């Protein structure tokens with residue numbers, strides 16, 4: 248992290264959007280006051296980091312210091328970019344090695360802090376997450392960074408960005424939701440029909456081993472064929488490329504974790520529990536609703552979590568068949584070698600996945616029945 | 625109450641139960657016993673229709689159970705199994721309330737019922753009602769299991785090796801609880817076990833099975849006294865004479881014994897010993913408190929100056945205790961006879977080892 252700050256160029260000072268630029272080191276580009284501020288904060292951080300016992304308040308304080316450094320660095324960069332673009336409006340100022348090194352270190356430290364918080368202190372965990380993203384959030388409010396390349400990219404495509412963000416959520420969300428609707432009954436079905444279950448899992452495992460790009464590709468032909476055969480399908484916008492094949496592929500991918508965990512959850516219940524339920528006069532529906540599903544809830548929800556997070560990532564690939572979402576920008580950016588554009592969408596995709604994961608873990612804790620130790624993995 | 629008529633159950637080609645007929649009277653505790661795999665559980669499960677008979681039929685209260693919807697039937701029959709099968713995500717109370725809830729009882733009525741049942745099975749409601757199964761010991765869990773089976777006050781209770789997984793001490797505690805509960809509630813119980821001592825302790829009637837057939841049925845005493853063949857003899861064990869004594873009460877062998885009170889003049893006491901070697905001594909409440917040996921050098925004064933009274937509880941049995949317990953006490957205390965007391969701890973007579981050996 249420190250290496251990133253001082254030894255490597257923080258910014259790349261480019262004459263225009265696509266040309267390579269000159270390296271800009273923190274020492275060279277920042278005003279003295281700011282350098283001193285960052286330095287002293289760093290020293291403070293290092294001193295605390297070497298103290299032996301970290302209690303939760305100290306931990307929060309350290310996160311706060313780091314968060315402040317992060318904020319300072321972005322604002323410094325923002326100022327530099329502003330000055331340069333006032334001089335030459337074609338000039339671009341982009342984050343480069345040093346900045347990304349710092350961000351990597353930043354995230355590692357924050358994760359470390361997060362991971363060492365005791366299991367049930369949700370308030371502290373939440374605070375750490377907030378502190379981590381606060382600098383970025385703050386900047387959106389005071390807008391001091393509009394001239395840095397990645398944000399310029401964002402500004403110039405703000406509407407598209409928001410649209411694809413919505414698309415991404417819509418695609419992942421509806422695919423995951425459908426996967427849940429199909430996956431849970433399928434899991435229950437495989438439990439009740441042990442012989443068929445082997446085939447179901449065999450099939451789902453095969454789907455899982457097909458690389459996602461290939462699966463999206465495979466579906467284009469049959470979907471185009473279907474659409475051409477049926478006027479109705481055609482009229483509701485069903486075609487070889489776009490939404491339909493993307494959703495279908497994502498659902499197929501999302502099924503395995505849900506079906507597997509539903510099946511495992513129900514199978515893991517002590518048979519004597521089910522026998523006594525039956526012996527007491529519960530119908531098989533009551534046994535399912537009152538006993539089997541609640542008891543397997545932690546495992547089942549964990550399956551949904553894995554499926555959902557995986558789906559958010561796969562949705563980026565779904566852009567290849569024209570479904571939209573962040574993947575669109577990523578592939579466009581790759582095509583144009585515009586690294587900022589790739590990052591602009593790759594980072595939110597990752598953040599979205601991490602965020603979904605955290606939320607789901609939280610939901611898992613909430614829905615786990617009391618009285619059971621909820622080991623989910 | 626329960627009639628099993630020519631019941632046969634085949635699994636594919638394998639006959640697990642072969643042409644069994646059995647009558648269980650109302651309020652009777654019938655213990656079905658036999659080596660593992662002889663078809664006990666299968667028979668039990670036919671009664672609540674967890675298994676369907678291949679041939680034959682079962683009547684409960686005169687009604688052929690194959691005409692009753694299995695779900696309705698089961699709600700009217702308590703079912704307790706070896707692994708308890710408590711619902712892990714529900715508290716003890718919620719577990720017990722299961723069948724009343726299925727029957728849509730009123731909420732207050734369920735609450736009262738749960739509290740009554742927890743007390744009945746010996747669990748303090750305040751302490752246990754909110755506990756989850758994971759927080760209960762094996763014995764406590766099975767107590768909850770018994771309470772759950774009794775929840776809707778069924779007439780019939782089916783118990784499949786309910787205490788089989790417990791350690792010996794906990795097991796005998798639960799056996800005693802069951803005896804007490806049964807003396808209060810008088811349910812019709814079919815109880816499966818492979819433990820002969822448990823069978824003898826609990827049963828009004830014992831049914832001994834082997835390879836899907838009934839070998840012998842009858843009262844525990846009949847079974848011990850007149851085993852029909854070598855299999856039964858072997859099964860009840862070489863100590864069946866002793867086991868029978870565990871079924872016999874002390875009062876059967878109790879005979880009158882002379883006694884004197886603490887404040888009797890010693891010379892009168894010596895006269896009463898006569899040609900015996902000792903005499904029991906009682907206090908003012910006629911509670912035995914010691915004995916007097918015959919051989920004394922020119923005694924003067926009262927009985928209380930001469931009688932031996934240390935740890936006298938080791939020489940006393942109640943008339944309701946089993947002869948086996950009396951024998952045990954004699955051996956431990958190194959004596960040939962014990963003084964027998966009634967329910968109020970008053971002296972009733974004595975029991976001696978010679979009488980036990982001669983009369984049994």
Ligand SMILES: Nc1ncnc2c1ncn2[C@@H]1O[C@H](COP(=O)(O)OP(=O)(O)O)[C@@H](O)[C@H]1O
Pocket residue numbers: 635640658659660661662663664665666667
């Ligand atoms: N569902 C089943 N399918 C096939 N065989 C069974 C089944 N249940 C029990 N058996 C067989 O029937 C016989 C009697 O079993 P069971 O009634 O459980 O014996 P136990 O007296 O030990 O309770 C055993 O040999 C067992 O293997």
Ligand SMILES: [Mg+2]
Pocket residue numbers: 664665666784
């Ligand atoms: Mg059995």
